[in-house]
């Protein structure tokens with residue numbers, strides 16, 4: 001028998017208990033930085049050192065922390081299901097926990113990309129990417145991140161996965177950043193849907209949705225256990 005398909009949509013909340021700040025919560029990252037200063041193509045043009053420094057700090061943090069119980073329990077699902085994780089996160093905690101199929105909608109902090117050819121992507125050794133570090137064509141490298149105002153190329157790979165899913169699990173996202181927030185709309189009407197978030201997320205118009213108002217480290221292992229039974 002073919003395995004049932006699960007798609008897991010994750011946001012900053014799944015990594016919060018690892019010690020990585022979310023964006024929009026009180027004391028979130030954006031309290032201390034303005035999006036337009038560090039996470040847009042215009043910011044990069046205006047002040048590339050500031051942008052590199054911002055992401056260097058984020059990268060340093062990511063390398064210091066570890067996956068948590070939520071990341072690890074999602075790996076267990078692969079025993080009985082075909083699992084795809086679609087994350088808005090730029091950290092690599094799903095991979096480090098052991099998840100096999102992880103798609104990053106907003107890029108990956110541990111990689112750099114040529115400013116001349118977007119297909120040239122490189123791993124970053126250590127935590128720093130600096131001015132004058134260049135791709136093989138001699139152009140400045142930028143963080144491999146989707147900035148506000150840029151296209152989200154992985155949407156086209158994500159939509160069919162959501163459409164095929166028998167079960168969709170949404171974890172720790174305020175569902176405020178499009179197009180990622182719209183992905184759940186592609187799920188089959190009768191697909192089982194779960195939303196795990198301690199805050200109330202305005203998502204009541206979705207059919208067959210169970211809302212679990214709790215933190216990822218508590219709720220995800222429980223849900224995974226239930227699904228594996």
Ligand code: NAD
Nearest residue numbers: 011012013022023024088089090091172173174199215216
């Ligand atoms: P967000 O900050 O907008 O929302 C975070 C959500 O997580 C909130 O709904 C909050 O209630 C919930 N949350 C907080 N603590 C939680 C916990 N312990 N368990 C479960 N849920 C918890 O984040 P978002 O929706 O992912 O925002 C989108 C943008 O933020 C994306 O562009 C994403 O790339 C970026 N981002 C990524 C990281 C990362 O890579 N780790 C961190 C911060 C932000």
